[in-house]
Amino acid sequence: MTFKDLSISEPILKALQLKKYDSATAIQSKSIPIALKGNDIMGIACTGTGKTAAFALPIIQQILSLTIKGSQRSPLALVLAPTRELAIQIEESIRDYTQFTNIKSCAIFGGVNQHQQVRQFSKGIDILVATPGRLLDLISQDLVSLDTVKYFVLDEADRMLDMGFIHDIKHILSFLPQQRQTMLFSATMPSSINKLSKALLRNPVRVETTPESSVVESICQQLYFVEKAEKVDLLMQVLGTDQSNTTLVFARTKYGADKIARKLNKRGIKCDAIHGNKSQNARQKALTNFKTHRTRVIIATDIAARGIDISDLQTVINFDMPDAAETYVHRIGRTGRAGCSGTALSFCTQAESKIVRDIQKLTGRKLQRMQSSVSFK
Template sequence: MTKFTDLGLNESLLKALAEDGYETPTPIQAKAIPLLLDGRDVLGIAQTGTGKTAAFALPMLQRLMDSNRRAGPKGCRALILTPTRELAVQINDSIKSYGRHLRHRTACIFGGVGMNPQIRALSGGVDLLIATPGRLIDLMNQGYVRFDKVEEFVLDEADRMLDMGFVRDVRKVVDRLPGDRHTLLFSATMPTGVRDLADGLLRDPVKVEVTPQSTTAERIEQRVLFVNRDDKRAALTHIIDSHGIERVLVFTRTKHGADKLVRQLEQDGVGAAAIHGNKSQNARQAALKDFRKGKVKALVATDIAARGIDIDGLTHVVNFELPNEPESYVHRIGRTARAGASGMAISLCDTDELFYLRDIERAIRQTVEAHNDHDWHAPDVEAMRTRPPKPPKRQQGGGGRGGRPQGAGGGRPQGANANGNGKRFGGPGKPQGEQRTDHRPNRGEHADRKHTGNRADRGRRFGKPGRAA
């Protein structure tokens, strides 16, 4: 079995990995690290949770230390572009951890916060710059950052960049980069737009793919509970209490619904916090920090948290409301079963969501197992599973990630009434296969601008190395 010591990494990096208990690289790390150390451009096809951050961060740190050049005022030697603030923060934290025995300067810039501290951080030059496109373009246009010394360039989550409309900004940045740079592009999927982008960025790249594009996270046991809308709150509270769950990620479709559910869970004695596009950057980071430390048991999120947020040891994801498109379901449940662990995804489905369930099952090519041994089972809802009614009218208004509406509106269930005692549900079980698809916004719908950015720009570590086997 390949070890990190077999990949050609220097002693300082190996020491940091050993201190964190990492010996065995994940497949993407084992394949990509030697290639990147050799200076090859790499096209990596991998989802979040596969260890891709370490796959590019470790060789990047080593190459920068080996070349030992200076960035100069306002300059950077390595540039990592990522689509969201949360991902930028997580990558920055990972790099600081992996490189803690090396001398290097990093800066992390994104929108939604003051620009002056970021300008000061860039003024003397940095070795590594992690940035989201919108804020980087703003700083570039105002002359606060230079790219003429860039040796290493990483474009992370390229498919998501495409979905969120950042490709033009990415091209503007790339036009300023030196032609002899070393480049890495990562994407979970390879739609035509990403292939075109890769063709213009990479020179004689090596393609590294660790999972087929048609599959999603493995080892996830998926369950559906057919309940009436007004029983969802009670069913959720019971699931949390009866499982002995330490932390659970709960998804709603709307920002208003997330805030409402947090209040209801708190009333039921379950510590909870919300994360969505209307929350400030500081509030979101505080909620994630409390969740990771166990200060709150339930993190209630809209789809902005469905990709990129990595929570170690997260065993349960609950869809309090099913998403109105299969891709979001796949992204949501992929937050569990990370780094080889098992996990469970439980969906609460009412009559209005049967149509969404049917679409999800078609997309993942499997029937989600129904569990009815609980006090809130609704036989009339389950009876309509094979002949679901037409879906409720789509909502309009601002929303969660990827162009999915998040405004309040009719036909969107919000559970109520916490009464009754139910039977216990089991823990994670046998692996379940999924299908991974790329995400495209529906026409006329808009991304959660407050999260994704554009001009406004628009958490903790992700893509860790694999643990010792």
């Protein structure tokens, strides 16, 4: 289905054509008509399926139908994101989609001085993208008001709860008008999200394009059993097989991500680590280096990786196995996008072997067992 078939207006279509977006993804083709009718939505879809456009395009179109006057206008839409990287990424996409309109947007997030963000907001915006902490901070300073919000989006809701933002979300809700359209999007659907949706949404239409267990068929999934102390050696061995591959490596902890990065850099593989303890400038520099191929390897924790959107990512490596099978599906979904092939490697110790059984049960697929010079039988 094309975006024109979805009754997207001409200024937005023009912007989509510049980005070479012709056909809508499944989540977009299902969500956009529902959103344009004003219904609340609970959307469940994996990473890389086009969720941002699924909620942004109908919001932009609905704002275009309103009369927007003056420069000192207040936000009509609020998009809440768990991380600063994701907030930046969403706002950049919205800016692309609105380039042929008079709609203004901005992103506010922590980790940097608030002055520039406040100045941009004070000039008048229509769509605000924010992380919970910085938003509440600016509200408490009477620098941001949400009284005019008509459209509210909670993106990556599962990660929001994982990061402990539930109280912040409830606090933010108290500043929003009761009469609004709300859209909640999540990669997974744990019971906590179901509970949140009942408090947040009014008669929502559920849109689920990909089950939690679904794994892109084009991803080659391989499994290495290896001792914990030998994981770095195995990583070096794998990375040395193809010097052109772009690779995202998942670590369980912030300390672990830094440790892996230090060891790889010492061995001549240029890479950066990205996690919550890094400054905003350091995180953005790491992402820019990766996207521009100045580095071909980036080490990330699950939370920080939510802001990484690389269209041609070739390899995902689970250096540390995830705590849940659903997280595995979400991790490897960052490769094999847009019809491209991808490879997902998992380094598993004997202590982590239970998660492999959980993954295979959830996905219905057996991981391909691999041998290496450092793996054990």
